[in-house]
Amino acid sequence: MKHFDYIFTGTGLSALMTIYKMVLSGQFQDNSMLLIDENAKKTNDRTWCFWDKNGTVWEDSISKKWNSALFANEDFRRNLDLKPYQYNMVRGLDFYNQVFDLISKQENITFVNQKVIEIEESENIILIQTDSESFSCSKLFNSIYNKRKAENQTKYPVLQQHFMGWFIKSEQPVFNPGQATFMDFSVEQRGNTRFMYVLPTSGTEALLEYTLFSQNHLEKAEYETEIKKYIQNLGITTYEIIEKEQGSIPMTCYPFWKLNTKNVINIGTAGGWTKASTGYTFKNSNKKSTELVSFLQRETDFTKFHKRTKFWFYDLLLLDILDRKNEIGSTIFSSLFKKGNSQLIFKFLDEETSLKEDIQVILKCPKMLFIKAIFHVVFKTMK
Structure with a gap:
C-alpha cells in the first residue's frame, strides 16, 4: 500500500x-x-460563472466576460451596470x-x-x-x-439548485453578446422559484439554462419543454443544440x-x-x-479551519423562507434587484459588506418575511 x-x-x-x-x-x-x-x-x-473586479488566477479559463447583466420578471426588466465588476464564464x-x-x-x-x-x-x-x-x-x-x-x-433546510442547459446556435442573431441574463423570472413559477439564465457568446450563440431553487427535481422533459418555450419566445425559429448540461447543487x-x-x-x-x-x-x-x-x-x-460568519445566518434565513414558501423566491429576488444598487448586491453576495451595507441590502427585501424567519430559525436550531 x-x-x-x-x-x-x-x-x-x-x-x-x-x-x-x-x-x-x-x-x-x-x-x-x-x-x-x-x-x-x-x-x-x-x-461556472462568477463576478470579479480585480482579475483572477483563473484568467486563462475564462471564455467570456460581460460588463452588463439583465434581471427580469413578468412585470419589469432592469439592465444592471456591473462595473467595477465583470461577470465571467468558465467552461x-x-x-x-x-x-x-x-x-x-x-x-x-x-x-x-x-x-x-x-x-x-x-x-x-x-x-x-x-x-x-x-x-x-x-x-x-x-x-x-x-x-x-x-x-x-430537520434543523437545516436542504434545497436544490437544479438545472438543464442548452448551448445553442441560432440562425437569427437575437442575442446581445454584451449582456448576460442573470435571472429572468418571467417564466411560469408553478409554485416554485424558477428562472432562466442566458449567457450569450455571440449574436447567434448562447447557453440557456432553466434553473430552479426547490426541493424536488423535475422530469427531464419538463426542463426541455421550458427551454424550448423560452427559445421560441425569443423569436428563434431555427437553431442547433451544440451541447447540453444538467446538474443539481445542494443549497443548505x-x-x-x-x-x-x-x-x-x-x-x-x-x-x-x-x-x-x-x-x-x-x-x-x-x-x-x-x-x-x-x-x-x-x-x-x-x-x-472553519469560521462561521454573519452571512451564514443571512443565508439560513433565505433558505428557511424558500423551504416553507418556495413560490415567493421571485418576489424576494425582484425586490432586491428592482431598485437596489447592483454593485452593492454583488458585494453582499460576495460576503464582503459591512453591517451598515448589509442593512441597506436587506431592507430592500420583504421585511415581515425575514422577521418571521428569524423567529422560526432560532426556534428550530435551539430545539
Missing part, C-alpha cells in the same frame, strides 16, 4: 483549486500528493486543462482514475479503498458529498465543518463551500481554497 502526505478524494472544483494553489505557493514540493476520481476530467461537463474543460497542465508537470503529484469505495480514519493515518487499490495518507481532503448527513436531519446551511477531524477536512459542496442562498460555487471555492492553502502553512489541525 502506497502512502502519501496528502490525498484528495474527489477532484471537483474545490480540490483542483486547492492543489493548483498549493503548487503555485511553492511550499509543498517535498510533500507527496494523490488525486483520486472516477471522472478523468477530460470533457466539458459544466459551466469546465478549460478549467480542467489549466489545472492539469500545471499539476501534470509536478513529480510529487499523482492522479488515479478510480472510484473511492471507503474511507477509514484511525488516530494518525487515513486508509482509502478504491475499486482496485488501497492507499494511505496523513491528511485527507474529501470532496465527496455526504447526501445522507445533510438530508437526514448544514454545518458540514462539524464533520472535520484533525486530519480530515471536507471541502467543496461536501464542506459547505457552496454559497447556500444562491448555489454559486466558483467564487466561494476560490476564496476558501486560498484560505486553506494559507492555513496549511501554519496549522495542522483541520478542526480549526
Whole structure:
C-alpha cells in the first residue's frame, strides 16, 4: 500500500483549486500528493460563472466576460451596470486543462482514475479503498458529498439548485453578446422559484439554462419543454443544440465543518463551500481554497479551519423562507434587484459588506418575511 502526505478524494472544483494553489505557493514540493476520481476530467461537463473586479488566477479559463447583466420578471426588466465588476464564464474543460497542465508537470503529484469505495480514519493515518487499490495518507481532503448527513436531519433546510442547459446556435442573431441574463423570472413559477439564465457568446450563440431553487427535481422533459418555450419566445425559429448540461447543487446551511477531524477536512459542496442562498460555487471555492492553502502553512489541525460568519445566518434565513414558501423566491429576488444598487448586491453576495451595507441590502427585501424567519430559525436550531 502506497502512502502519501496528502490525498484528495474527489477532484471537483474545490480540490483542483486547492492543489493548483498549493503548487503555485511553492511550499509543498517535498510533500507527496494523490488525486483520486472516477471522472478523468477530460470533457466539458459544466459551466461556472462568477463576478470579479480585480482579475483572477483563473484568467486563462475564462471564455467570456460581460460588463452588463439583465434581471427580469413578468412585470419589469432592469439592465444592471456591473462595473467595477465583470461577470465571467468558465467552461469546465478549460478549467480542467489549466489545472492539469500545471499539476501534470509536478513529480510529487499523482492522479488515479478510480472510484473511492471507503474511507477509514484511525488516530494518525487515513486508509482509502478504491475499486482496485488501497492507499494511505496523513491528511485527507474529501470532496465527496455526504447526501445522507445533510438530508437526514430537520434543523437545516436542504434545497436544490437544479438545472438543464442548452448551448445553442441560432440562425437569427437575437442575442446581445454584451449582456448576460442573470435571472429572468418571467417564466411560469408553478409554485416554485424558477428562472432562466442566458449567457450569450455571440449574436447567434448562447447557453440557456432553466434553473430552479426547490426541493424536488423535475422530469427531464419538463426542463426541455421550458427551454424550448423560452427559445421560441425569443423569436428563434431555427437553431442547433451544440451541447447540453444538467446538474443539481445542494443549497443548505448544514454545518458540514462539524464533520472535520484533525486530519480530515471536507471541502467543496461536501464542506459547505457552496454559497447556500444562491448555489454559486466558483467564487466561494476560490476564496476558501486560498484560505486553506494559507492555513496549511501554519496549522495542522483541520478542526480549526472553519469560521462561521454573519452571512451564514443571512443565508439560513433565505433558505428557511424558500423551504416553507418556495413560490415567493421571485418576489424576494425582484425586490432586491428592482431598485437596489447592483454593485452593492454583488458585494453582499460576495460576503464582503459591512453591517451598515448589509442593512441597506436587506431592507430592500420583504421585511415581515425575514422577521418571521428569524423567529422560526432560532426556534428550530435551539430545539
